[in-house]
Amino acid sequence: MKAAFGALSLVLLGTAALAANGIDVTRGSDANVYGNCVPSLVVENKTAETIDYLQVDVVLALRDGRQRTVELKSAYREGAPFPIPPGASATLRQHLDTSRALGVPCGEVAERRVSRTICETAHGTACASSVSVQP
Numbered sequence: 001m002k003a004a005f006g007a008l009s010l011v012l013l014g015t016a017a018l019a020a021n022g023i024d025v026t027r028g029s030d031a032n033v034y035g036n037c038v039p040s041l042v043v044e045n046k047t048a049e050t051i052d053y054l055q056v057d058v059v060l061a062l063r064d065g066r067q068r069t070v071e072l073k074s075a076y077r078e079g080a081p082f083p084i085p086p087g088a089s090a091t092l093r094q095h096l097d098t099s100r101a102l103g104v105p106c107g108e109v110a111e112r113r114v115s116r117t118i119c120e121t122a123h124g125t126a127c128a129s130s131v132s133v134q135p
Contacts, residue, residue: 021047022047022130023045023046023051023127023131023132024046025043025054025056025133025134025135026133026134028040032105033096036105037108038093038096039058039094039106039109039112039135040093041072043090046087047086049121049129050084050121052120052123053073053075054073054084054090055072055077055116055118056114057069057072058070058072058113058114058115059112059113059114062109063110069115072092072093073092073093073094113135
């Protein structure tokens with residue numbers, strides 16, 4: 001009986017932890033595309049809700065003092081959906097066909113910070129879970 005109770009407790013704690021951990025976004029790999037740095041972020045959906053759309057705007061400080069803002073998105077806003085279900089991971093990318101290229105190679109990026117985060121569910125509402133971003 002104690003073993004069954006212990007196993008049930010672990011399952012319940014694991015489910016609660018999944019729902020309570022939120023949405024973690026960390027730095028992905030950078031790529032140089034035609035001489036332009038294209039950063040990415042990796043999303044881990046540790047919640048019980050499906051993310052329909054996630055966008056993180058990252059301000060990149062360049063070595064020469066200039067700043068550029070890059071929109072990293074889970075999908076095209078008005079295009080084909082790419083939902084992120086509970087427990088899944090996805091990559092946020094810059095869509096070069098709809099946004100301006102950074103204009104410098106990745107070695108010129110000195111610092112990164114987040115300026116805005118948009119997270120929506122399939123119902124068009126804001127995500128209930130917190131979004132933690134480490135760019």
